Amino acid sequence: MLDENNLFQQAAVASSAYASMAAFTAAANMYSSFYPTTTNPDPNHYLGCNEMQRERLDPKVRVKLEGLDLWKQFHSLGTEMIITKNGRRLFPTFRVSVSELDPNMKYMFLLDIVPVDDNRYKYQESAWVISGKAEPHAYGRYFIHPDSPQTGEQWMKQSILFNKAKITNNPMQNPDQILLNSMHRYVIRLHIVQASDEYSIRTGPLSTYTFNETVFIAVTAYQNDEIKNLKIDNNPFAKGFREPTHGKKNSSKALKRLQSSLPLDKSTKYDETHHRLCKSDTSLLSSNSISPPIHQPIVDSTYGHPEPEADPTNFNFSSTYQQPLAYNAYSNDSSLMYNPYIGSTMSFSPYGYYSSNNFSAPFF
């Protein structure tokens, strides 16, 4: 049996903070390689940490998902994220703001992505349908925010951007890239650890936040044209595929540079709140009765936004995440949804889903 303490001691002795984080991630990733998730997807099961009790952060701590409008647009269509061998960034970018941290304490921010259910999907007749049982998920891959660790005061100064986080389908890829399976459904999680130094990463108070709007299906090529068009319209790197300019090869580089340097263009480049509006969300929803509940209902993760009206065509949407401990992920009934917080109670806050679990989901 592997001595888990030794693995994490490797992280603890690293000289610089950043190096220690890398070692820590490597240690966590070694776990997943030693304990492959071939039979039981519950990380507690193969880590043997069911007994571990983990203190939570102050419940007053609030995390708000930024760019919520754009996330909701994607979510209403069934978000797809491209995964590649070399790793692909998430779009929309995962960005949060946090409040009520202790300004003087140090924290680390980590992101990971976990399966939402135990199904594999395929895109058939303009709808996602279950095509079989899911492949095992490689738990233990985290993206650690490069500013970690820093004080609560610094984290709360501005929104926290995870634009460098990448997803891949290549197990041999850099361990800080999150390994996913194509045609599987996932949700993004944020972990905040109070860690004043590298020794307290595993023991410091921890809270985990999940946002319903970040549920997506990993794909190697876009299936839904509406999703593709929404990406093209909103992702600055995909500007070349927008209608007016796409296919033109006669514009000189100098002209392009001039155009791109126009003040208006620059000022709106990364402003997600000014993205172009697309078609009405509800008009694009699938009402295919054979579709599984691919999308969660849109539940506000941001304080101060009214909850949208219920869509009568959207009868298949479940309310999984609003129910405390509604499903057993590891039962034999594959129709049940996977709750990554199994064993815990889960409550919803206006800022996001908050796990009250003391020990289970993240294993660091």
Place this chain on the structure above:
DNA sequence: TCTTCTCGCACATTTGAATGGT
């Protein structure tokens, strides 16, 4: 035959070094 994945391509932004002006 069908579905899914990979790769090279064109077009875009980002980044950082080099340059010039104050």
Place this chain on the structure above:
DNA sequence: AACCATTCAAATGTGCGAGAAG
């Protein structure tokens, strides 16, 4: 010398489409 703005090229991030793989 130090600072700032601009220019430029390389690196990187996109989706497309053809073809490969299973």
